[in-house]
Amino acid sequence: MSCLAKSYDAGISLSNTNSSSSIINLSLIVFMSRIPSNALLGSASSYAAGPWPRVQSSTFRLRRAFRLAASSSDMFKYIQLDLPPPLNSNVRKAEFIKSSTQIDDCPPDKLPEFALIGRSNVGKSSLINSLTRNDKLAKVSKEPGMTKLINHYLINDCWYLVDLPGYGFAKAGKSSREEWLTFTKNFFIKRENLVSVFLLIDSSVPPQEVDKDCANWLAECEVPFCIVFTKTDNRKKEMPANAQNIRAFKQLMSEEWEELPRCFETSSRTGAGRSELLGYVASLRELHLRST
Template sequence: MALRTPFFTLALQIPFRSSSSFSLTVPAKTFRRPLSHSTISSSSAPANPPPPPPTLLPTVLFVPPGVEPHQVNESMVLPGSNIVIGPYAGDARIKGVEFVKSSGRARDCPKDDRPEFAILGRSNVGKSSLINALVRKKEIALTSKKPGKTQLINHFLVNKSWYLVDLPGYGFAKASEAAKMDWSSFTKGYFLNRDTLVAVLLLIDASVPPQKIDLDCANWLGRNNIPITFVFTKCDKMKVAKGKRPDENIKDFQEIIRQNYKIHPPWIMTSSVTGTGRDELLLHMSQLRNYWDQ
């Protein structure tokens, strides 16, 4: 059984020759445990990636295993993210996906050694839409105009080799208090007892200011040493009538997170409407999965 290992970091400045808007500091490896063998293919990197989203403030890079901080250059950073791509990045294509089961308790989840990624977020953050966008199939996840439809732990098997796990959304005001408690209890039980969990993709709505409930969730995951990637959704909404733009909201969220995280987790900007960040997120997941699986 794989055990969680503590995080450690090394910070330094990376000079870039181009006129990039990123001014970067770099932490070293941020994985909790060693991960079976997968074929690595550099050709899986997305062709003709979309242009990077609007400029964000100086950020902290996520440097994966196999990359030394002094080796990092601008071309290794995925657009619209702080994620460096290293040698563990492999074939990120999704060739097949199938629904496996819904579980009301963590102990009822599939019992095998396949790695998995859990997708978590507020009930109206666009969780189901992101899953559908990742697998490029309609209605793989339940999408509804009524938030809070996912009330079970749903496992989807991808390429017959790894799982996407759709978890109940949190913070839905119209759910009963009993249901909220049940969802919270079995979701936390899943996080604490699921040895095959590679990382949690915590979805954050970039079209609104930082929400306390999202920050509380992120801090709970951090305190329990659960690997996390922030996936900012709805980044296509670059014009708003009131309030700040998504890139400004993301900056504010990151500033708050830095107060509680010694190592800033990986993050990426996405849009289920335009497809922004889809290929990049899958490539990031491939390197996490391949490292976990070695």
């Protein structure tokens, strides 16, 4: 595979290329190309309260595994690891553990975590309920700004889903936007056991600049993430079709990204994309275990 990465992705792409032997072919793609700082930081700063500090590679163990694969800041490496298929993608048990106002209050154990971020109302809490098949687990509301704290949900007693407050809530004042930034910045930077982030994008509306900015600063912070398009069942009147919105968002990202992070198309109403996302989580957990 040859590709000159223009911007950079500290992500993982999973593809089942060898179904006969039931081996998940885990393609670990690490782009270590220099980011066009004006494009990236310029757009990110349009809604960031301040410059996002770079994350130390030692902060995330999984990330350290990515780093080992790259030898220079202007190269990308493509490594394939053969892993057994995800064995434990079922959700047998899901429980709310706690809400935290700050990182120090989060559960102290080191179980692998997957955090959901995205604009207010994009469907983060609904996705948690859909993944766990429990409509009462996370609070859902038509009104944006429902989730205000870091909420930890323990799955099968061995990993966490983390619901975070949404961004881009127009009615939120400057101080609450800054609060959100401090909140999530700290979470991404300090949380050692954060394996990956799901960046949720509403497929029922055309691409939003703020979502692309969010993807860019996740990359800038070297936070591994995948993109989860939500509400694929929800066709809004007088809006382009969801598939068209998804294509347009990918197109927008491709202007800066040589290779996009892994993408999922989901609906919390119909359960579309649920098993794919859970399979992805299971494989990442396995990789995480191997890298620690």
